[in-house]
Amino acid sequence: MSSTAIFRRAWLALLKHTLNRATVRLARAGIGPFSLVRHVGRKTGRGYETPLLLARTGEGFVAELTYGPNVAWYRNVVAAGRCEVVDRGVAHRIDRISVIGADEGLRAFGNPAAFVLRALRRREFRLLHAEPG
Numbered sequence: 001m002s003s004t005a006i007f008r009r010a011w012l013a014l015l016k017h018t019l020n021r022a023t024v025r026l027a028r029a030g031i032g033p034f035s036l037v038r039h040v041g042r043k044t045g046r047g048y049e050t051p052l053l054l055a056r057t058g059e060g061f062v063a064e065l066t067y068g069p070n071v072a073w074y075r076n077v078v079a080a081g082r083c084e085v086v087d088r089g090v091a092h093r094i095d096r097i098s099v100i101g102a103d104e105g106l107r108a109f110g111n112p113a114a115f116v117l118r119a120l121r122r123r124e125f126r127l128l129h130a131e132p133g
Contacts, residue, residue: 020050020051023051024036024049024051027051027086028049028086029089030090034053035052035053035054035061035085035088036049036050036051036052037049037050037077037083037085037128038086038091039073039077039080039083040080042076042080048072048073048076049086050072054087054128055108055110055113056087057108059129059130060130061085061094061127062100062104062105062128063125063126064109064117064122064125065124065126068124069124077094077097077128078097081095082094082095083097085130092130092131093131095129095131097127097128098126099125099127100126101125102123102125105122105125106125108125
């Protein structure tokens with residue numbers, strides 16, 4: 001395993017055990033900018049809650065894949081074909097996920113977030129399609 005991969009794993013573990021715990025509590029309460037993605041582990045069958053910054057659209061939610069498409073929450077959602085997003089305390093069923101272009105993803109976030117994402121050269125966006133109703 002390369003030193004970059006080891007560093008990445010260590011960084012993700014640090015986030016999981018520190019920042020994520022605090023942001024999960026805030027997202028459950030509908031406080032702040034974070035939403036929760038509730039998903040089921042593809043190997044464990046266990047339920048998970050992952051806090052994310054999502055942009056609301058007419059079709060659902062846009063996620064920027066900061067750590068790429070190999071993160072657990074994304075792989076779990078793709079494997080299951082569904083998940084639930086809790087945004088501002090309201091649960092939304094997601095029935096599919098699709099790749100969207102960087103321009104569309106950046107537009108969904110709007111400024112100043114789009115400016116920051118553009119400066120960081122973020123190009124991986126996904127649309128989490130919400131079920132109607």
